[in-house]
Amino acid sequence: MSSSTNSKHSLTIQILAGMGIGVVVGLLCSLIVNRTGGFVGDFTSDYLVEGLFNLLGQAFLALLRVLVVPLVFVSLVCGTAALDDVRKLGRIGVRTVGLYLMTTAIAITLALIAAIIVGPGKGFGLATDVSFEAATPPSLVDVLIGIFPKNVIAAMSQGNMLQIIVFAVLFGLALTLSGKPGKRLLAIFEDMNEVIMTLVWIVMKLAPYGVFALIARTFATQGFDAFGPLIKYFVLVLGVLFLHALVTYPLLLKGFSGLNPGPFLKKLREVQIFAFSTASSNATIPITLKTVEEKLGVKNSVASFTVPLGATINMDGTAIMQGVATVFIAQAYSMGLGVTDYLMVIMTATLASIGTAGVPGVGLIMLSMVLTQVGLPVEGIGLIIGIDRLLDMVRTAVNVTGDSTVSCIVAKGEGELDERVYNDKESVQET
Template sequence: MLAALFSQRHLTRNILVAMALGIALGVGLNLLGVDAESPGFLVGQVFPTIGGIFVRLLQMMVVPLVLFSLMTGTAALDDVRKLGRIGIKTLAFYLGTTALAITIAIGLAVLVQPGAGFTLNYDHDFAVSESPPLAQVIMDIFPTNPIQAMAEGKMLQVIVFAILFGIAMCLAGEPGKRVLAIANDLNEIVMKLVMILMLAAPFGVFALVAKTFALEGLSAIVALGKYFGLVVVALAVHAFVSYGGILKLFTGLGVINFFKMMRRVQLFAFSTASSNATLPVSLENAEHNLGVKPSIASFTIPLGATVNMDGTAIMQGVATVFISQALGIDIGIQGYLMVILTATLASIGTAGVPGVGLIMLAMVFQQVGLPIAAITVIYGVDRLLDMARTAVNVTGDAVVSVIVAKSEGEFDQAVYDADEPEWQKD
């Protein structure tokens, strides 16, 4: 009975139950006086330890999963020119959806006016890391030491090395085929390890969610309720309407089936608030439940986890309008266009930089003349919103992967049309 409870078949149900229990316990503890100043042993030690171990186990899988899957996927492409075509399509869709996301956010914010009547107080110091020059960002994509890049988790550098190694395997003839066979075996083993780690997911999700709501509570949401609610609505519109429409338009596939297959990935993204930590689950889901062939998924999913930030772009759009309205500053149509352009380009330009969401928001504020210190006003609820926007980000990664795979003939229709996800089958 215990084995059935924690089996892959019931994993989605168990994660939902764990999340609900975590929220209930976290809010209850917060109402009893638990906060960041006095977290207590349970919230300060037990939950961070359990949740931290779970996230570390997921992060442990990221580099080997990306390395082997991208190597094998690239080597499987007989035509190297095909890889360039796939890359252009992928980046075009990622940039396009990011621009659409922030446009929707600004449009809703101008309509709803979340900052109207809000008394702004930002008399606090706010330090944000300075974003590097564009030339440095471009150079940092290419590793000087691939082993060091793997050790430090610099995913863009790992991606570049894996692609180049895969191309070399493709061009090396018989030696390349022998190495490819080994890489395929290693990739299968890594995927199996991911499935094993998934069994611990309900415990990790419970601890992470309980800790977050115990420390943040509902008071922060109430204080910034209009802003918080609008960001959530904008995220939902983009996740279901925009992505659903784009998927239907470019592929003709059933949208409902897509979201049914995405449930577990979205839950993982919500609980971890990290696209990189969710990457193993995203990649496994794209290949085994969405019908994306490994040659495509191994490129689009890791790249999306690194550069696709539609959820963050939505937060930036709403935050810019919210702060400008609270300060009584009219940034005008030109300012809104500048926000769209800056956030879209920054989604790639600041990839891999720590604290990327705040850096991007600071860059946007600078472009339209808003005080960077005002970021402190929304910082209190950002952790909760970060969970939701990460779920949107991974959804976008999957949508683009399916579109690119369908256009390249690297798509398995039978897998996509399955009545139930792979993890629910006996």
């Protein structure tokens, strides 16, 4: 086994160790703050949890996020310009969006079925002071208009991923159609892509410390107290999330591409850990893109489009939360839902995953849309919001798994997947 492989295995182990130690340290801090108080409790809360852990965690997130826009833009320009047939881009787009919508519909259907069977909200003692004010979602027309950038610099500074994707695709097509000037400029972009991927590698070296800090702070602030009344809901959402990640995606991967899901799940562990610790699909884009290309063999011409788009519109984990939460809130308020209501939930959540793409607090906005659509009180969101942070971390890990699954399926269908790299147990493709 090569030293490079040993190094990568070592990094994965270090990240897992950082996550495990973070959980233990975080729970200990929570215990100290809640049970001790006084100087020791204040010191732990102010200087460790909100001081050191917050500083290290947010610094690590900032390093990841600062790479997202240049990585997506440069990589997508290179990928689009490298397409030998421009019509491929249209096929890739249609297949990608179609698969993302399908996996989201499957996710919320599984969640509804599981919630109806288990009944997480039956007999729930509803508090009378629960309240939640949902933000107003944009109209579909506004969302579609907002896809097209008016100012590309503003889009990049704000991290508006859909606008960046549109501009990068147009710029890549322009390079392809510009002849020699386009080829000269493309060579510069390809060099920039190499440099940015090196930056990703540097940030990955800091991952064990960043993951530790993020996990420690999360468990220190959450503790176990928030889970008592909602343990049935919490466990059910986790169960459906794991079912979707470990059963649905492998079945889709095997059924649509014929690929063995084993290497896929094994090579994606590092991405899932990153996604879990950051609770942000966008912040995980650099790691997801690097893994999908170098370990799973997806060519840049596909991965540079499917991964950023998936981080923006693919919300299978959120859809699962919405399905369980809808049934939970209906049962908690003793309000019945019919077959038509459940179908409406599936349709609304699936389409809303694209319609609210890029909107801050998108998960809760989508849930408020679903609840309103079937006549349930939006205030019910206040019942579950206290434990949503930890579930959000797992949802993000599921989402990046879906992004990678669709990337492999689309790449295999377009002949843009290196199966030697995908099946190589030791693999990291040289870039």
